[in-house]
């Protein structure tokens with residue numbers, strides 16, 4: 316597959332993707348607008364490791380496409396919009412957030428056509444006592460029959476952070492499959508107890524659970540896992 | 551090895567263990583039998599340091615040290631292993647990675663990957679545990695029997711000196727129970743100083759792992775101690791007839 320790498324040094328606002336592509340996005344301390352147009356019959360895989368950003372990224376997705384986005388971000392107040400505009404688009408979108416300061420992550424999925432599918436998973440780890448807001452919008456238009464729209468949101472507070480999930484699900488068609496879940500809490504003490512009964516320190520137990528929560532929920536390549544492992548170890 | 555002296559334990563304002571005492575010496579196998587809800591699993595979790603249970607008074611002494619205030623992981627690294635009645639599943643945490651971390655928590659230098667894989671594969675096949683259980687997330691999608699085998703797999707790799715088996719037989723069919731007990735007996739033969747506390751309410755498991763003492767536990771304390779004959783008596787007559795000193799008042 317072709318590869319494209321985007322970071323702070325590249326000054327573009329519009330990308331058109333007309334063939335299968337591995338796209339790596341790695342912005343740091345940025346505030347940017349970016350539109351990614353996915354043309355028909357394309358398979359796009361995105362690995363986004365942006366850090367401390369306030370970006371606004373819009374994906375316009377056309378027919379017969381497969382889009383897999385794995386977004387792993389630290390201190391992110393990004394706004395991501397998926398416009399699913401034409402039939403037979405299949406989207407898997409996993410976000411893992413590590414939060415150290417006050418942030419709001421906004422995500423909007425617009426199903427503007429029929430016969431498409433989106434599976435969204437948002438996992439966030441709120442490390443300190445800060446505020447984290449997930450604003451997740453799902454809009455399924457009237458003409459969108461046979462749509463599958465699934466969205467899972469989960470925030471784990473490591474300490475006593477103020478975490479919020481604001482789901483906004485507007486479904487204007489009955490002939491669809493939609494599901495939504497939201498959970499805010501801590502790691503399960505029974506799980507930590509089980510791990511500790513085998514000799515793992517609380518810290519080791521937490522590390523395994525953090526890795527499971529933020530990395531193992533995505534489908535990643537070995538080298539990508541290695542990159543994220545190194546980040547997660549320092550939490 | 552393990553000595554418990556007049557232990558009183560409460561959970562959510564309810565008293566569960568009531569002046570509970572037991573003395574298990576090096577290399578001894580003890581069994582505790584008792585009706586449901588009598589506090590057997592509570593005892594096992596208290597020995598392991600679960601914070602849901604508050605010790606009001608009494609002492610737990612392991613190899614000469616009072617361990618009442620030790621963290622769970624420290625107790626484990628000193629050699630206590632609890633095979634749980636209902637081992638939970640943990641999404642996303644790979645079983646082998648977890649077990650390797652547990653092994654390394656007991657070593658100064660990490661175990662080599664090749665040595666680890668060799669050992670875990672051999673032990674799993676000894677237990678008839680499907681190899682894919684090793685690479686899956688901990689107990690995810692596993693049957694009750696597979697979960698129990700996974701507990702015993704960990705015993706053979708973590709090499710504890712004091713093993714608590716809480717209702718090991720539940721979830722295991724007869725053949726699997728036999729296989730698992732053979733593996734445990736082999737471990738006990740190779741490590742003869744190991745002590746075992748078998749918690750059960752059916753005597754079936756005691757045919758495979760022979761206890762030296764059988765204790766009957768009712769309402770949070772041991773009310774009678776004997777040998778295998780006591781277990782068979784309990785099976786034949788039930789708990790109330792075997793323990794007939796207070797007109798069944800203790801049973802709700």
Ligand SMILES: Nc1ncnc2c1ncn2[C@@H]1O[C@H](COP(=O)(O)OP(=O)(O)O)[C@@H](O)[C@H]1O
Pocket residue numbers: 561562566584585586587588589590591592593602
């Ligand atoms: N975490 C807990 N919270 C509330 N009650 C509990 C808890 N654990 C045990 N108990 C209560 O303690 C009693 C003994 O339970 P348990 O130790 O599981 O009995 P056994 O293993 O002998 O069947 C029961 O009445 C049970 O409901």
Ligand SMILES: [Mg+2]
Pocket residue numbers: 590591592635717
């Ligand atoms: Mg029990």
